[in-house]
């Protein structure tokens with residue numbers, strides 16, 4: 001058994017012997033690790049979610065207004081509604097030669113707080129997320145009948161719907177969705193496979209269906225309008241919320257953006273979703289840094305606790321250190337013994353913290369997805385996280401050098417006679 | 421290790437003109453013109469509290485370094501070794517018994533006895549030569565010191581002080597160091613146990629041929645030693661209360 005091996009063994013046994021006190025320290029280091037990594041994880045996941053959802057889109061076009069609001073509402077169904085744009089305008093844009101595909105989006109209705117998105121078939125075939133993945137049906141097929149609805153994976157799962165379930169949509173969003181489209185129940189025709197994007201949390205109907213269920217509404221009051229199914233299926237909307245555009249060549253994006261922004265007629269806004277994302281990052285950056293600073297501080301507090309408890313234990317260990325010295329241990333051995341204890345605690349703490357974090361992530365992932373649209377992937381820690389973990393361990397080790405140095409000094413000045 | 425093969429190599433301990441002052445103290449604690457002890461000799465050191473007995477032992481152990489003069493153990497000048505060398509030397513050649521709290525609380529009895537063998541290859545090697553295997557050697561030693569087997573697995577805290585001192589004794593003896601230093605090992609024991617303990621220790625030292633430097637202010641124990649040294653006689657500095 002090597003010399004260091006023996007010191008390790010001593011450090012472990014000694015720590016185990018005082019496990020009652022040390023457990024609290026391990027606990028506090030575990031908590032701060034969980035906090036630090038959890039916040040970091042949440043931050044990077046939120047960013048990734050946002051980026052993945054728009055990764056296949058080059059432009060988002062809508063009525064003139066705040067660019068950020070447009071992207072948030074049209075793609076993520078977050079924030080307040082924007083003005084509508086004319087459907088004819090949207091069609092004019094989709095005819096442009098640079099445009100590879102365009103997906104019209106019409107929002108406004110909800111079902112049990114999940115947004116209802118009216119769109120056309122292009123959505124199913126051309127919408128791409130997280131670097132080129134396309135949508136896939138987990139069950140059934142896309143809407144064929146007028147009153148067919150396709151569910152996002154999360155909607156189906158959390159509401160327990162399956163193919164053939166009949167559902168009623170509500171008019172308006174959230175709290176003010178008082179009135180329901182009772183006359184027009186929809187049938188679930190398909191369920192999308194999970195994507196980790198807002199698609200999972202939405203219901204999809206056709207533009208014609210959206211128009212049809214609102215036909216019977218005039219000025220917010222339901223009316224009885226009789227119309228045969230065939231005419232209804234041919235209905236076209238007068239206005240939509242936004243048009244999601246993919247280009248044949250990405251290099252043309254700025255030219256087209258300028259063209260749309262400057263065109264005559266109804267004023268429109270064309271946004272590069274990536275640019276809008278950057279605007280969001282700039283806005284949340286301060287908050288993120290504050291959160292990071294707070295959790296870093298909590299970690300520091302944990303490490304201070306580590307140092308304090310090792311220092312407090314030093315008094316009663318002086319005797320035992322003198323015994324080791326008498327048997328040939330050098331003051332450096334004593335220093336290492338103490339530093340190893342610190343390392344042991346901090347590594348144990350971060351390991352526990354990591355376990356707690358993944359446990360919490362697994363527990364909270366469904367909740368976060370449902371209520372905040374944040375999709376957490378339970379991937380192994382990335383290089384950034386390993387770096388953080390390494391940083392905590394290193395900081396803990398360095399911090400524990402302080403009591404270790406104290407023990408070193410004591411073992412020199414005490415000699416072999418420790419008076420208790 | 422023993423480079424200085426001088427004419428005194430037969431001596432277990434030799435001090436020449438040693439002066440020592442604790443860092444920060446205004447006066448010297450020790451000034452010992454000469455003190456020596458031969459191989460296998462058993463010496464009793466007496467003296468009032470605070471006269472510098474433990475300080476002397478620290479110098480011999482190489483834990484303290486004299487401000488002036490030479491300390492030779494087994495013919496080896498300690499200050500020529502450097503601090504790491506002195507630590508190794510101590511592990512290799514000297515066994516210790518303290519007054520009290522001699523055991524590392526989180527190690528078993530056997531592990532406590534084996535501590536010197538973990539820090540010193542020499543002690544490990546010599547211990548292994550004494551029996552079939554290391555464990556066996558420890559057990560033999562513990563048995564000779566009247567520690568019955570039922571105690572070996574108990575947490576060391578639950579042993580009586582007398583039992584703890586005997587475990588410490590086994591630790592000092594293992595691997596046959598040339599010198600055992602005992603700093604008032606009996607002062608925590610009652611008078612009957614004191615004598616019994618001392619005789620066990622002396623017996624082992626005699627059978628192993630180990631030199632024993634035994635410090636106590638209990639003059640009664642001096643009778644068992646062939647040679648008694650009073651601190652006042654070797655230390656030129658008068659100190660301590662009696």
Ligand SMILES: Nc1ncnc2c1ncn2[C@@H]1O[C@H](COP(=O)(O)OP(=O)(O)OP(=O)(O)O)[C@@H](O)[C@H]1O
Pocket residue numbers: 413414415417442443445449467468469470471472473474475476637
């Ligand atoms: N670690 C230390 N630092 C500074 N001074 C010390 C230290 N240890 C002892 N001294 C001083 O050195 C002197 C001698 O102390 P030492 O412990 O050697 O006496 P002692 O003879 O062993 O006494 P006792 O019989 O009580 O054990 C005392 O004046 C003491 O104050």
Ligand SMILES: [Mg+2]
Pocket residue numbers: 417473474475603
């Ligand atoms: Mg003393």
